[in-house]
Amino acid sequence: MADDEMEDEKEYRWESGYEKTWEAIKEDDQGMLEASVADIILKAKRKRQLDRKQGSRLGMMRHMYLILDCSESMTNQDLKPTRFLCSIKLLEDFIEEFFYQNPISQLGVIITRNKRAEKITDLTGNPKKPIKDLQALQQTSFTGEPSLQNSLELALKTLKMLPAHASREILVIMGSLTTCDPGDIGETIQTVKADGIRCSVIGLAAELNVCKILAVNTGGEHGVVLDDKHFKEKLTAHIDPPPAATRLDAALVKMGFPHHALQASTTELSVAVCMCHADQPNENGRYTNPGYLCPQCFSKHCELPVECRSCGLTLVSAPHLARSYHYLFPIQQFQELENQQMQTNCYACQKRFTDVDKKVYNCGKCKKIFCVDCEIFIHESLHTCPGCATNTDLTMQKISNNKST
Amino acid sequence: MATDIEKSLLIIVLDINPMQKLIKQVITQVLSSTIVFANAHLMQRSNNILAFMSCHDHGAEFLYPKDDMPGVRQYDGQYEKFSQLEHTVRKQIHKIVGEMPMKHSNETLISGALSMGLCYITRLEREKYAGEKINSRMIVITGSVDSATQYMHYMNIFFTAQKMGIILDVCSLEHELTLLQQGCDLTGGNYLKLPQNNGKPNIPGLLQYLMWIFLPDPAIRSKLVLPPPVKVDYRAACFCHQELIDTGYVCSVCLSIFCKIRPICTTCHTMFKFAVPLAHKPKKRKKAIDMVQ
Numbered sequence: 001m002a003d004d005e006m007e008d009e010k011e012y013r014w015e016s017g018y019e020k021t022w023e024a025i026k027e028d029d030q031g032m033l034e035a036s037v038a039d040i041i042l043k044a045k046r047k048r049q050l051d052r053k054q055g056s057r058l059g060m061m062r063h064m065y066l067i068l069d070c071s072e073s074m075t076n077q078d079l080k081p082t083r084f085l086c087s088i089k090l091l092e093d094f095i096e097e098f099f100y101q102n103p104i105s106q107l108g109v110i111i112t113r114n115k116r117a118e119k120i121t122d123l124t125g126n127p128k129k130p131i132k133d134l135q136a137l138q139q140t141s142f143t144g145e146p147s148l149q150n151s152l153e154l155a156l157k158t159l160k161m162l163p164a165h166a167s168r169e170i171l172v173i174m175g176s177l178t179t180c181d182p183g184d185i186g187e188t189i190q191t192v193k194a195d196g197i198r199c200s201v202i203g204l205a206a207e208l209n210v211c212k213i214l215a216v217n218t219g220g221e222h223g224v225v226l227d228d229k230h231f232k233e234k235l236t237a238h239i240d241p242p243p244a245a246t247r248l249d250a251a252l253v254k255m256g257f258p259h260h261a262l263q264a265s266t267t268e269l270s271v272a273v274c275m276c277h278a279d280q281p282n283e284n285g286r287y288t289n290p291g292y293l294c295p296q297c298f299s300k301h302c303e304l305p306v307e308c309r310s311c312g313l314t315l316v317s318a319p320h321l322a323r324s325y326h327y328l329f330p331i332q333q334f335q336e337l338e339n340q341q342m343q344t345n346c347y348a349c350q351k352r353f354t355d356v357d358k359k360v361y362n363c364g365k366c367k368k369i370f371c372v373d374c375e376i377f378i379h380e381s382l383h384t385c386p387g388c389a390t391n392t393d394l395t396m397q398k399i400s401n402n403k404s405t
Numbered sequence: 406m407a408t409d410i411e412k413s414l415l416i417i418v419l420d421i422n423p424m425q426k427l428i429k430q431v432i433t434q435v436l437s438s439t440i441v442f443a444n445a446h447l448m449q450r451s452n453n454i455l456a457f458m459s460c461h462d463h464g465a466e467f468l469y470p471k472d473d474m475p476g477v478r479q480y481d482g483q484y485e486k487f488s489q490l491e492h493t494v495r496k497q498i499h500k501i502v503g504e505m506p507m508k509h510s511n512e513t514l515i516s517g518a519l520s521m522g523l524c525y526i527t528r529l530e531r532e533k534y535a536g537e538k539i540n541s542r543m544i545v546i547t548g549s550v551d552s553a554t555q556y557m558h559y560m561n562i563f564f565t566a567q568k569m570g571i572i573l574d575v576c577s578l579e580h581e582l583t584l585l586q587q588g589c590d591l592t593g594g595n596y597l598k599l600p601q602n603n604g605k606p607n608i609p610g611l612l613q614y615l616m617w618i619f620l621p622d623p624a625i626r627s628k629l630v631l632p633p634p635v636k637v638d639y640r641a642a643c644f645c646h647q648e649l650i651d652t653g654y655v656c657s658v659c660l661s662i663f664c665k666i667r668p669i670c671t672t673c674h675t676m677f678k679f680a681v682p683l684a685h686k687p688k689k690r691k692k693a694i695d696m697v698q
């Protein structure tokens with residue numbers, strides 16, 4: 001317990017920094033405080049980014065099961081409006097961001113209540129499905145106790161079937177302080193560990209020893225949230241892929257890159273039933289256009305990425321893969337410099353530097369100067385340095401590099 | 406209360422690389438059409454905002470708006486904002502072309518201009534008032550060929566734009582641009598390759614196409630009769646031969662794409678212990694819910 005408090009303190013140092021910096025907060029020309037508060041938040045963000053490990057081997061075909069406690073404890077109102085509603089809201093953002101950053105990964109949802117575990121979403125590559133299923137939960141009731149063991153066993157059933165090159169993860173959101181397990185959970189933890197599944201727990205109430213053991217044994221993270229902002233931070237930590245366990249086998253995976261099938265291209269395509277909607281009773285949407293044709297068996301799917309329903313080939317679009325390439329070729333950190341008016345404007349956003357901009361940022365490659373906001377935007381979202389992208393020599397250099405390899 | 410102020414931001418990226426065979430002959434015509442198009446956007450609503458960028462093989466730069474724009478004067482009764490835009494843009498393009506190094510390449514750094522454009526949009530988003538809404542889009546007008554070298558930059562830009570809800574329009578004067586086409590498709594923008602007239606691009610008609618296809622706000626576009634969507638090629642290029650393939654093998658560590666099974670990944674140097682296709686797990690058809698008691 002003492003350890004954990006230490007950890008929390010460490011985790012939240014920037015928050016305490018927040019309190020101490022009242023002296024640092026100054027009014028700007030218009031008598032507004034926002035600028036300097038924003039500055040502190042920016043600093044915290046930048047720190048998170050610097051902490052990010054770079055160049056580690058990434059098992060990017062992630063398979064994650066989200067285990068959500070739906071027991072009575074989730075109706076508690078210490079998170080607003082309730083623990084459950086707060087979790088749903090944050091999880092929606094999390095799922096969107098998870099698929100954005102890990103485009104060919106899969107995610108499933110398991111809920112637990114009344115001593116049972118129930119899979120509400122199978123592993124899927126489409127963010128809309130788990131979000132829809134989570135929202136539907138609002139209509140149901142939250143009763144009884146959760147069962148950690150049953151949930152783990154249920155997730156295990158699917159996860160252990162996956163090929164050896166896939167990285168497997170479980171993320172547990174636990175509101176209850178108890179878990180009702182039919183057998184020895186220690187054994188389950190050992191099995192989970194043996195299968196190389198990384199389990200992390202986010203507690204909403206207080207630390208549970210069994211959760212801590214689970215996380216420590218499987219190389220996951222364990223933490224208890226203090227408020228909704230902290231909860232969000234905790235979730236965000238799971239968006240970047242974990243450095244893959246070394247035992248993960250590398251493999252070449254066969255994938256299909258389907259063409260866009262438009263109505264105009266061939267007449268028979270327009271009547272092909274889309275496989276994703278084939279088992280739905282209502283006719284609407286079954287004959288949707290356009291779609292994507294599996295290059296192996298020519299069945300039609302309306303969204304990518306997807307695993308072909310009839311032949312099992314993973315279908316992705318090439319840009320989907322390209323979206324993760326920024327993990328392979330991350331742009332290096334910019335150098336922080338005192339603003340000495342060597343440049344009047346930010347190279348990227350054209351913002352004119354004023355006295356408020358104490359620090360400016362310098363890309364080591366193209367030597368361009370950026371403002372702090374652009375620096376963050378470039379590293380967190382864009383993953384392309386505008387300075388380097390507008391530099392002929394750096395572009396040409398890349399061509400010769402590509403040719404030499 | 407300023408609750409419902411909606412602004413429409415248009416960023417125009419004009420390719421002025423002198424290596425384009427076409428641009429050499431018709432740059433003045435293209436520039437004039439583009440400026441009229443820019444003014445038309447400003448004219449639609451007083452809330453509309455505009456940024457004008459140029460790009461070429463040595464970089465990209467913002468031409469308008471500028472911190473040090475010349476004072477507003479009226480020419481022939483023209484609206485001050487229009488003459489200011491035209492004057493600023495023309496003057497700077499003149500300066501840029503004059504200062505260009507002699508060595509040229511075909512590689513126009515469009516991705517660089519677009520990445521700066523995205524940073525600019527983010528800044529306006531940051532600086533806007535509460536309740537203000539900015540709908541942003543970018544249009545590229547270019548006569549250059551596709552550039553595979555900028556592939557990574559392009560993809561980063563397309564996905565960022567898609568996430569931010571920024572539309573990318575492309576008007577190609579001469580060539581078929583598969584890469585930028587993917588960007589239009591991903592972000593929901595329009596793509597147009599200028600139709601040919603007697604085997605030559607129909608430059609005199611450029612303005613009309615710009616006004617018809619690219620001027621209307623995205624919200625209105627669905628109601629207009631526009632050219633049919635192009636078939637976007639989403640096939641991948643293998644890393645080994647740069648050829649388009651529809652099934653390929655992907656390294657599970659770094660996602661490099663190869664057209665044949667190989668023992669080692671050339672990108673991340675991983676040895677593959679076994680090279681088998683992804684195990685096919687049969688899908689359960691029944692809708693029963695898995696339960697563990």
Ligand SMILES: [Zn+2]
Pocket residue numbers: 294295296297298299308309310311312313
């Ligand atoms: Zn198939």
Ligand SMILES: [Zn+2]
Pocket residue numbers: 346347348349350351370371372373374375524528
């Ligand atoms: Zn900036």
Ligand SMILES: [Zn+2]
Pocket residue numbers: 363364365366367368385386387388389
């Ligand atoms: Zn740079």
Ligand SMILES: [Zn+2]
Pocket residue numbers: 656657658659660661670671672673674675
């Ligand atoms: Zn590789």
